[in-house]
Amino acid sequence: EIAKLPKETLALWEKYGADESDDKESFQKSFIRHVTTTLARSIYNIDNFSAYQATAHSVRDRLIKRWNETQQTHTEVDSKRVYYLSLEFLLGRSLDNALLNLGLKDNYGGGIKELGFTMEDVLEQEVDAALGNGGLGRLAACYMDSLATMDYPAWGYGLRYTYGIFQQRLKDGYQIEFPDYWLNFDNPWELPRLDVVVDVQFCGSVNRYTDEEGHERYAWEGGDTLQAIAYDVPIPGYGTKNCINIRLWSSKPKRQFDLTRFNEGQYEQAVYEQMQAENITAVLYPNDNHMVGKELRLKQQYFWVAASLFDIVRRFKKSEKPWSNFPLQVAIQLNDTHPTLAIVELQRILVDLEGIGWDEAWAIVTQTFAFTNHTILPEAMERWPVPMIQYLLPRHMQIIFDINLFFLQKVEKAIPNNRDLLAKLSIIEESTPQFVRMAHLAIVGSHRVNGVAALHSELIKQTIFKDFIQFYGESKFENKTNGITPRRWLHQANPKLSELITETLGSKNWLKNLDLLKGLKSHVNNKDFRKRWVAAKLSNKVRLADYIQKATGVTVNSNALFDVQVKRIHEYKRQFMNILGVIHRYNTLKKMTSEERACVVHRVVIFGGKAAPGYYIAKLVIKLINSVAEVVNNDNSIEDSLKVVFIPDYNVSVAEIIIPASDISQHISTAGTEASGTSNMKFVLNGGLILGTVDGANIEICEEIGDDNIFMFGNLAHQVDDLRHAHR
Template sequence: MASNPLTDLELDRPGMDAAGWRRSLSNHLVYSIGKDPLTATQRDWFYTAAAAVRERLIERWMETMRSYYRADTKRVYYLSMEFLMGRTLMNSVLNMGCEPAFRTAVENLGLDLAAIREIEHDAALGNGGLGRLAACFLDSMATLGLPGYGYGIRYEYGMFTQKIENGCQVEHPDNWLRYGNPWEFPRPEVLYQVKFHGRVVEYADAEGRLRHHWVDTDDVMAMAYDTPIPGYATETVNNMRLWAAKATRDFDLGYFNEGNYIKAVEEKNESENLSKVLYPDDTTEMGRELRLKQQYFFVSASLQDILFRYAKHHEGFDALPDKVAIQLNDTHPAIAIAELMRILVDGHGLDWDHAWDITRRVFSYTNHTLMPEALETWPVPLFERVLPRHLQIIYEINHRFLREVTHRHPGDHALLRRVSLIEESSPKRVRMAHLAMVGCHKVNGVAAIHTELMRQTIFADFHRLWPDKIVNVTNGITPRRWLNQANPDLARLICARIGNGWLKDLEQLKRLEPLAEDAAFRQAFGAVKQANKRRLAEAIAQRLGIAVNPDSLFDVQVKRIHEYKRQLLNLLHVITLYNRIRAHPSGDHLARTVIFGGKAAPGYRMAKQIIRLINDVADVVNHDPLVADRLKVVFIPNYDVSTAQDIIPAAELSEQISTAGTEASGTGNMKLALNGALTIGTLDGANIEIRNEVGAENIFIFGLDTEGVTALRAAGHDPWWHYRENAELRQVLDMIRDGFFSPEEPARHRVIFDALTTGGDPFLLLADYADYVARQQEVERVYRNRDEWLRRAVLNVARMGRFSADRSIREYAEVIWNVKPVRPRRRPRR
């Protein structure tokens, strides 16, 4: 193939050895940052390091994009409202395989790499598991060489920075862009118009067909920001494109000249609010409208961008499903189905049936919840005001779908009501999960039991209509971040015994199984865990002023605060242990440090009440001299990816205790087990598959399973029975009710007592309490036998290969997307 001067530029590719890194760091400090070593701050050095790393990614990134065009390959577009990426500096260095040389160069300059690394702010583009899963999937797509793109919103502020003040969660703005973002490339030339409001005009075209024109709209511009996503030990660098809202004009000159400066920029400020903050509070009408606008804003811009890229090399739209696969991460981007129909039918004149066939073959949808109340719906009046044409399209989709159902099941009006895209409530509501079910060719659950329950419960009717549509792809995590980066000492120990092939093939960890019986390996494994515990204990002391015993059992529950995740059940056990110590202060009590972390949604009052109770209990327990260091309770605020990387390697017991049938999958359970924590959990989500992999004897399962939960609810759960029959439980609940942990305000936590008793205990904490406490006693018995605990911990690590995000993405690629890897050319360094 002849050389192309437009692509084969004479680039001086920077060296990857220590000398090359040192030259880059020195040059970028001067020429990119404008400082010299005498005046440079730690932040200057971080941005210098980021510039040096970015420099090495760019050529790979460009060559990756060129390779996709050359191959004319099918591409995957992952649409997600969240991408919880974590810090990028060391992740990129490790993925490029040059961490030793980079570290040497930094240290040769007399710098502290750990201090530089800590300067980086976590990108506040997500809230929890949904966003972290998306980040892991982008990493895996790049590692596997799959042509994958992430699309989302460039939030100026994250959901919030969580602080604990007087025991309460207080939300502060997460201004993660205050000092800029060295990893992104602004693309001011990539602008798309996004419309809202207005009205729809109907007219007949030249052939007499009814057409629609959306007019008198309020317009916003979407501007692209690109971030390179490097794979591990590969030349592939994929792209994450995020959209920022820009006003169609900066200000109204007329108002400005009149001296009305606020009015002059009002339109600009209102437009740009769209990408201002992650998840605006939807308890108000304005908040709900803003959230709906956010979803459509990023979907519309992304589809316009996808179709622009497709149109560079293809005529018409018949080939679109062969070249484009769009994955909807939850229902937030589901409006994309109606938007693609609008573009094809209104914008390009395709007839309805042809456009619908294309649309259904392009889209697939991942469901993340089994709780009907958590399935996203929108009031029809709001939808009609914000997106009038899309509501018409959804009504048309629904009309044709229900006609099809009627032909197959004549006379079954109850079925029609259940599967309709419109909920006949007051006001009527658009069911976004139903839109996704009808408009996608595949729908997947994220754990085996979750998928089966989707078929049996929330989507049972759709499963009968389309038995092959719902498939399972169990979630996974990237071992590059969650072991290699988060727990480098353990990663080095593993590599010393079995090599580093596990970083791209996690199943190779099975080779560790025989080492569970090797006393020397168990001792080395235990020494790594103990060092991690000491580091976390020092961080807790420094950050929170709480002295914890690094020789105690580190019992960890870190995840979003929610009633179904049952942090409260964990806390009931903590109070039980506290009462036992006080009742028998000279007894042989195992020392335990119970660590909580997680945010409550700003409008979720009960979740915030649980945080308050955790901190009130901690205040009493941690200051009781009778307890000393045998029990400590720690709530670590502002749980994020970087905090998780500090906590998870030190954890010994992983709390995965959700009510059976409520957790779709979970990925924290995978991260903790991969780092050698034993799990105590219910048969819920991916816990079941973890048990199947690690062995029932190496996990502590308790409580009701999904069948037991269903049966108990059908029979009528009586929480007062458990209150009367279990003296320890009754004592714990009475302490909460009577203000033992809040003597200055005795009724503070009465709402929790009431929810667990007269409120019916909807998540069955009291029903599972006795079994949970009993299994915790089994945990303590095993933990006292250090060799046995370490043997089980090693086996947990060795048997976690199935839970790699690489395996998940291979399954998506084969079962849902039908995409193949494309390897970019490796260019020699000059």
């Protein structure tokens, strides 16, 4: 098509489409242009927030260009694409990350200063994109950064929640929740694609018919139809032009309102349907590692999966390749069981809509999907009542029954006469009502299943998925230990230490190859290096102490030891054990004489994390921590040897301040319960010590950093069960 355009037209595109430069003057020009045109303001009417918006829009212009070029290149090259389906993307802020990844930070920093602002103030204006609960959602965000940086043709698919994870405030030591209306001001980091609209069907019924060739076919008919609208979030890689995409879907009604009702003057009823439709993507479920079987959540899952698969299939069909090529062009990774319905949806598309035979379709499906398991906690296992699926997705329920039947027939053939095994492996739990076990469906429909740390990947084979090994053998199950992006968690969060590392190693290559950090080893006895290392840590602690003062009103001494536990509040993560330890420490300090206390290292114990709004015990632990803090911090007799703070509203931006300032951090889950943990990696990367149990990725971290840098304690995973029984 391009070849057909007249030469003059092409020349115009080339002339005016050339990249805007990234130098200081070009930034200042684009900044002023955005203030006057995008924001409709003037030099007399611009505050820090407008300065942030103008800067963000200037960066956005550059991101969009890279995004366009990347997508065009991937289409031209016709590369296999990897799709990451995640109900959560805990992205945090974007401006600083984009400036650093695009290499714009210095020029933009200098440019903005001359315009009368400071980069620090401007960066502070951005609200977090907090479309996730904790580790699982942040992992998705880190993976997108790494996929972009490593030049993968990757896409993320998720939901554009109107409300992200709630904001946590404290009242009398108790957690209270406030809605996170993050889209209150415009969001420069998304590109609305009002033309990318997908119809999504719910309810209705299934009609069996015979097609022209005499084949028995099924049609899903009637019910309600909603629309999914795409919003694209560009994710720039570091030191590359590659800029990948997260496509987030927002729900809206197919028709604006019921005209008949409107004309009859029943205005509220007329817009009811619209409100129902918009509800689907209104709010992120605030539970971490805990399933709540609400119908709206199941609707979210299908809405998201249906829109994403439609989009993926549409892109594949443009290539006009045979269906057998689908798994060669498309890899879909399921982030936990939340998107498991995608397996059923693809089978439905292939069999019902494309007319492909069941077995051929199923081979395509299983070669396309792979599944990541993130937990072995029983309360987190997703199971949906059969009647609920039957009502919302009648055809999908039939397909699930068929998948199960054919699977169990294969099991019976391979391992005959073992009814007990069939019951254990079945996708259907034979209770009243029946339930669909989503993890079983995900395993049966995928060619690979992975755990997220070495221990966890072993444990899933011995516990929750044990029976599947009998049938599949071990090779379907593998380990992929979690990772984190060093761009955000060291380069961005800890500029002083990053600068020291870059100077010492002589280049920034470590930002793309973390193994290069081993090169620091030969400098450990260098006096100047050590001095600067300690100075970086101290300045991070001063920054955190300032933040603590502002957020809690408590003054802490930056020269004390900072002892940190920040993560979702959960019984298995054992914040309770930590606070009991603090009470013991306090009682011990109280019994000491002043002289004895003078020999004790002063300590600030820092907690942070949200409890799910319905998690009573977790909320009580927050209250306990605050009550202990109240007593300890107001007791002059211990002479500042101990302080306790609970930092409210722990999120990605707060993590970026806390993690680089930690001397020692606690990752003390009961062995076998924390699948991996990812904040443990972030603390270590910032030169902190770890106090941890023999659990999750702590074990592999220990192998890397050596046991001088990590204090491990407690029972091993295999001992825990015996202990539990012994204590009954």
